[in-house]
Amino acid sequence: MALDLNRIIKAYDVRGLVPEELSPTVARAIGAAFARTVVLPEASGETRPAVVVGRDMRDSGPELVDAFAAGLTAEGVDVVRIGLCSTDGLYHASGVLGLPGAMFTASHNPAAYNGIKLCRAGARPVGEATGLAELRDVAQTLLDAGDGDTVAPDGPGQVTDREMLGEYATFLRGLVDLSGIRPLKVVVDAGNGMAGLTAPAVLGTAAGLPELPLEIVPLYFELDGTFPNHEANPLEPANLLDLQTAVVANRADIGLAFDGDADRCFVVDEKGVPVSPSAVTALVGLREVEKEKAAGRTPAVIHNLITSRAVPDLLSAAGARVVRTRVGHSFIKAEMAGNEAVFGGEHSAHYYFRDFFFADTGMLAALHVLAALGAQQHPLSELGEMYEPYVSSGEINSRVADAAEATRRVLDAYRAAYPGIDVDTLDGVTVSNWDGHPQWWFNLRASNTEPLLRLNVEAADHDIMEKVRDDVLSLVRAETDEPAPGEGPDETGETA
Incomplete structure (x- = not known):
């Protein structure tokens, strides 16, 4: 029986265990479905349609890319492989080439995972509401039928290779000029992810660009999808410890940490303290x-x-x-x-x-x-x-039996205690006393995938933040289990 693709094709991308969930067979079906639902419907007809494809350093990447490319070429779509790159490197290629794109990465997830981030030409996103749900249904049909091959009217597409790292580095440098800044010592923690490729190219001279007034101290630049040093997820405080230590030990001016596919950047100051x-x-x-x-x-x-x-x-x-x-x-x-x-x-x-x-x-x-x-x-x-005048709690997760009921308890209590309090429901509920005294606000929103409520609190001072935080948590957890382990959202706003 074919895999239920609802397990791995979510709101924003594809993410699953290899090969149990994301196998070459599945990648091929997704490639064919991408051609049918996104690439071919938007093709101009003047030239053969094409897709640019990149991958991160995970060992499963090459085989999955080849299978995905086979699905595309069977539909008459050409494939431009750019090899190892960061996710923003793939977006750059999609933008400058004017092609839809696919990036094979599982970002910060452990080594057993891989995934696909898809975009239309010009790096326009493909999400659940913008084509991913339709793609999932078509790919599921292909898998259930056990045969995704078709005969393209103009014959199968072709696969070519193109190196774009230098163009990517040049493009970014053209947006921010660092040539006239004072010399800086910069520790960069690549986490064995793709920043090990992109940081030397953009911040250094590896792509043949002029030297900048930066002394780079590298941490874990070796590309290794098994992540032997720490997870490539800097949102978890434990994964920043090596960077914090190295910044202080090297008397550096700043530390930079990137996640596995190097599309997110976290900053540490010269004291080793994270900058929010x-x-x-x-x-x-x-x-x-x-x-x-x-x-x-x-x-x-x-x-x-x-x-x-x-x-x-x-x-x-x-x-x-x-x-x-x-x-x-x-x-x-x-x-x-x-x-x-x-x-x-x-x-x-x-x-x-x-x-x-x-x-x-x-x-x-x-x-x-x-x-x-x-x-x-x-x-x-x-x-x-000057950019952090207020005090925040960070995101705190609570495991609840009924998120709606827990949210109602909190709202009832705060509306009773603060008649006329400002409440909005853009995403979960945000309760705000920011125009009053003392200043505070909190947001409480349910996870889309787990029985969790996520709390964020901010206030004008630490004591008020703690009071609001503890008060809301006591209401949320009044009839719940113990708080969920971990207190950090991943890149999509969901807990890793």
């Missing part, structure tokens, strides 16, 4: 806002609803039109395109740029942070203080 993604969103957003204003344009910036209130406060004061959106990259990408936004940021360290095809790229965010740090003499710890 909200602070990075504000810092980078202000740079992009000023660039837009200098060009005579009114900038729009996107942020999700659990980033710090400092983000809309600072960006609005700088003259930006700030748009608040739900958690999840498909939502923020849609808002980016719909609002012609110059920049967007999420709490999960995804950063989106209009000048990068409205797609997310951790490396471009890193370049902006390096430029801001190197353009002045203060250490990053001092520079970052």
Whole structure:
């Protein structure tokens, strides 16, 4: 009996165990379904349609790519393989070549997993509401029939190989000029992921570009999909410890950590203290806002609803039109395109740029942070203080039997204690006293895939944050099991 693809094709991408769930047979069916549902319907007819395909360092990648390519070529679609790359490297290729794309990666998931991130030409996303559900149904039909082969009217497609790392590095450097900054010592933790390839190319001279005023101290640059040193998921605090130690030991100015497919970037200051993604969103957003204003344009910036209130406060004061959106990259990408936004940021360290095809790229965010740090003499710890004026709890997960009932308990209690309190339901419930005293807000939202409620709290000071946090948790957990292990969302807003 064929695998139920609902197990591995989710809201944003494909992700599954290899080969139990994601096998060459499944990859071939997904390739054929991608051709039928996305590639061929959008083809111009002037040239043979093509798809650009990349992969990360996982051992299962080459075989899965070949199978996926076979599914595409059987439908008469050409394949341009760009080999090892980061996910934002694939987006760059899709953008500059004007082709739909497929990136074989399981991001920060353990070595036993692999997956596929799909996009239309120009790096436009393919998610559940934008074609992935239809693709899943077609692929399921092919698997159930046991034969996905067709005869393309013009014969099978062709597979070619193309090297694009140098073009990717040149493109990013063209967006942020680091040539005039003060010298910086930078520790980069690649986690044995794709930043081991992209960091030397963009920040160094591996792609043949001129030397920058950066001294790079590498950690775990060896590409190894078994992740022998630590998981390539910097959102988990334990995975930042090596970077924090190395920054202090090397007296570095800054530390950068990337996830497995190197599309997310996390920042550590010279004291080894993590800089929150909200602070990075504000810092980078202000740079992009000023660039837009200098060009005579009114900038729009996107942020999700659990980033710090400092983000809309600072960006609005700088003259930006700030748009608040739900958690999840498909939502923020849609808002980016719909609002012609110059920049967007999420709490999960995804950063989106209009000048990068409205797609997310951790490396471009890193370049902006390096430029801001190197353009002045203060250490990053001092520079970052202006972007983190408030205190947040981080995301806290609670396992509950009935998420709706637990949420109702919290709302009833707060509406009774604070008549007229501000409540909105954009994504879960957000209860806010930000216009009152003391200032605080919290968001409580249910997981889409697990019996979990996720809590984020922010306040003007630490004592108030702790009081609100503990009060809400006591209500949530009044009739629940023990809290779920782990307190971090993954890149899609769901717990890893």
